[in-house]
Amino acid sequence: MPEPELLFVPLGGAGEIGLNLNLYRLDDQWLMVDLGLSFADETLPGVEIVLPDPSFIAARRESLCGLILTHAHEDHFGALPYLWERLRCPIYCTRFTAAVLRRKLEETAIRGAVLNVVTPGERFMVGPFDCSLLQVTHSIPESHALALRTPLGNVLHTGDWKLDPAPLVGPLTATDDLEAFGREGVLAMVADSTNILNPGTSGSEAEVRDSLQALIGGLPNRVVLTTFASNIARLETAIRVAEAVGRQPAAVGRSMHRMIEAAREVGYLEGLPPLLDERVASELPRSKVLWLATGCQGEPRAALSRIAAGQHPSVRLEPGDTVIFSSKIIPGNERILYNLHNSLVSRGIEVITEHDHFVHVSGHPCRDEVEQMYHWIRPQIAIPVHGEARHLHEHLAFARRLCVPQVLEVKNGDLVRLAPGPAMVIDEVPTGRLVLENQELIAAEDELFRARRRLMNHGTILVGLVLDEYGAVLASPRLSTVGAVDLEREPGLLDAVLAEIEDAIEELDDDAVLDDERIRHAARTAVRRALRLVRDKRPIIEVQITRLGREALEGLLGEAEPVR
Numbered sequence: 131m132p133e134p135e136l137l138f139v140p141l142g143g144a145g146e147i148g149l150n151l152n153l154y155r156l157d158d159q160w161l162m163v164d165l166g167l168s169f170a171d172e173t174l175p176g177v178e179i180v181l182p183d184p185s186f187i188a189a190r191r192e193s194l195c196g197l198i199l200t201h202a203h204e205d206h207f208g209a210l211p212y213l214w215e216r217l218r219c220p221i222y223c224t225r226f227t228a229a230v231l232r233r234k235l236e237e238t239a240i241r242g243a244v245l246n247v248v249t250p251g252e253r254f255m256v257g258p259f260d261c262s263l264l265q266v267t268h269s270i271p272e273s274h275a276l277a278l279r280t281p282l283g284n285v286l287h288t289g290d291w292k293l294d295p296a297p298l299v300g301p302l303t304a305t306d307d308l309e310a311f312g313r314e315g316v317l318a319m320v321a322d323s324t325n326i327l328n329p330g331t332s333g334s335e336a337e338v339r340d341s342l343q344a345l346i347g348g349l350p351n352r353v354v355l356t357t358f359a360s361n362i363a364r365l366e367t368a369i370r371v372a373e374a375v376g377r378q379p380a381a382v383g384r385s386m387h388r389m390i391e392a393a394r395e396v397g398y399l400e401g402l403p404p405l406l407d408e409r410v411a412s413e414l415p416r417s418k419v420l421w422l423a424t425g426c427q428g429e430p431r432a433a434l435s436r437i438a439a440g441q442h443p444s445v446r447l448e449p450g451d452t453v454i455f456s457s458k459i460i461p462g463n464e465r466i467l468y469n470l471h472n473s474l475v476s477r478g479i480e481v482i483t484e485h486d487h488f489v490h491v492s493g494h495p496c497r498d499e500v501e502q503m504y505h506w507i508r509p510q511i512a513i514p515v516h517g518e519a520r521h522l523h524e525h526l527a528f529a530r531r532l533c534v535p536q537v538l539e540v541k542n543g544d545l546v547r548l549a550p551g552p553a554m555v556i557d558e559v560p561t562g563r564l565v566l567e568n569q570e571l572i573a574a575e576d577e578l579f580r581a582r583r584r585l586m587n588h589g590t591i592l593v594g595l596v597l598d599e600y601g602a603v604l605a606s607p608r609l610s611t612v613g614a615v616d617l618e619r620e621p622g623l624l625d626a627v628l629a630e631i632e633d634a635i636e637e638l639d640d641d642a643v644l645d646d647e648r649i650r651h652a653a654r655t656a657v658r659r660a661l662r663l664v665r666d667k668r669p670i671i672e673v674q675i676t677r678l679g680r681e682a683l684e685g686l687l688g689e690a691e692p693v694r
C-alpha cells in the first residue's frame with residue numbers, strides 16, 4: 131500500500147483572476163472546487179470566452195467524486211455548461227448558486243446534472259472528503275469558504291470573500307465557524323489574493339447605498355445605473371434608492387432578469403417594490419425612472435452598449451442624462467470601457483465611475499481583512515491563488531510577514547503534496563486554456579489565434595503563381611493584399627513586385643523549381659525585398675501555386691509555348 135497523500139493542483143486561477151479550477155486528491159479520489167471561465171482579451175481576437183483545459187481531470191473522471199461550487203460568479207462556475215459532458219460528476223452548492231445554475235443548465239439544454247444543495251455550516255461527505263461550506267461575504271449572496279477535514283490535515287479553501295459588516299443581502303461572514311475551524315488546526319489555507327495590493331479594508335455595501343442615494347437624489351434627468359447582475363445587494367440598493375428619491379426602478383438586460391428571478395426564488399429581494407416593465411418605464415418622464423442595466427464591463431451585446439449606441443428599444447439617452455458605473459473595471463477591459471465612456475460623454479451624457487464618486491466597493495479582502503483571516507485560521511501553509519503573478523507574489527510576502535510557517539508559490543498545473551512531509555511541488559500536470567470558437571472548444575494556443583493576431587497587426591499579402599510541372603512560369607504572377615501595404619503608394623510598384631517574384635523563380639535551379647516549398651520561400655523573399663518591408667513588419671505572405679500538367683496545358687494553350 132502506498133503511503134496516503136493529500137494533494138492539491140490548481141488547474142486555473144494561479145496566475146490569473148478568472149478561470150478558477152482547483153483539485154484536491156485523497157485516497158485516489160479527486161475533488162474539484164470551482165470551474166470558472168473568463169472573457170477573452172485582445173490577445174485572442176474574435177474570441178469571447180476562455181475556459182480552463184480540464185483534460186487532466188477529465189482523463190481521471192472515474193475517480194472524480196464531486197465538484198463543489200463556492201459561489202455563482204462566472205469565474206467560479208461559468209465553465210460548467212461547456213465542460214459538463216467531459217466531467218459528469220455530482221455537483222455541490224448552496225441554494226442561490228443552485229438557482230442560478232439551474233437556469234444556466236436549462237438555457238444550454240444540459241440534462242442529467244445532479245445538483246446537491248447543501249446548507250452552509252453543515253458537514254457533508256464527498257468521497258473521502260469531509261466538507262463544509264462556511265459563509266463569507268462577497269459581491270454576490272452565498273459565497274463560501276470550503277473547510278476540508280482529512281486524516282492528513284485540514285484545508286481552508288477561502289474562495290472569494292471579504293469581511294463586510296453590512297452586506298445588506300445574504301448572511302454575514304461566519305466568523306465563529308472560521309475561528310472554530312482554525313482552532314481544530316489547519317494544515318493549509320488556499321487563499322484569495324485579488325486585493326492583496328490594497329491596504330486597509332474593502333468597505334461595505336451599506337456605505338455604497340448611502341452614497342448612491344445622496345448622488346442619485348441630486349440628479350435631474352434620466353439615470354442609468356450599471357453593475358454586475360449577480361451583485362444582488364447592489365440591485366437591492368438601486369431599487370431602494372429609486373423608491374427613496376421618487377423614481378421607479380426598471381431593469382434591462384437578460385442576465386439582470388435571470389439573476390433577480392433566482393434571488394427571489396430563494397427569498398432574497400423580498401418586500402421590495404416590483405420592477406417596472408421596460409416599455410411602461412420608457413413612457414414615464416425621464417426624471418421618474420432609475421434604469422438598471424447590464425454591461426458594466428462594456429460587453430458589446432449587453433444592454434448598456436446598445437443604449438449608448440442608440441439601439442435599445444426602451445432606453446434612449448439625451449444630453450443631461452447620467453450613467454453611473456457602479457462597478458470596477460476588470461483589468462483588460464479598460465480600452466472597451468473608455469471607448470464607451472467617451473461615446474457617452476461626447477453626446478452630452480454625464481458618466482460617473484468609482485473614480486468620480488463613491489459608487490462601488492470591491493468584493494475581495496484588502497490587507498487588513500486578509501490579516502484577520504490568517505489570525506483566525508493560523509494555517510501551517512499559505513498557498514495564494516486567485517491572482518496574477520504580482521498578486522500571488524505580494525500575498526506570499528504578506529503571509530511570511532505574518533509568520534505563517536510555510537508559504538508556497540504555485541502556478542497552474544503544479545501538483546502539490548500538502549501532506550505527509552513539508553508541502554512541495556512534486557510534479558506538473560498538463561494545463562492550459564480552451565476557447566469557444568464556432569461552437570467548438572479548441573486550445574487558446576492554437577496556431578489559429580497566432581495567425582489572427584498577425585493578420586490584425588500586419589495584414590496579409592496573397593501571391594498566385596501558375597507553373598507547369600517542371601517549374602516554368604506560365605503566366606504573370608498575381609498579387610493582392612488586405613491591410614498589409616498600399617500598392618498604390620508609388621506608380622509602378624505593383625509591376626515591380628511582380629517582376630521581382632518572376633525573376634526570383636526563374637533564378638531557381640532545376641531541383642528547386644520542382645519543390646513548392648522552395649518556390650514559396652523565394653516568392654516571399656522577393657515580395658519582402660520589392661516592398662522594402664522593414665524587419666518588424668511581418669504580414670502573412672501566402673503563396674498559392676497552381677501546377678498545370680502537360681495535358682491540361684495543351685488543352686488550355688493549344689500550340690503556345692511556355693514562357694520558360
Ligand SMILES: [Zn+2]
Pocket residue numbers: 147150203205206290516
Ligand atoms: Zn473570483
Ligand SMILES: [Zn+2]
Pocket residue numbers: 201203206268290
Ligand atoms: Zn467571486
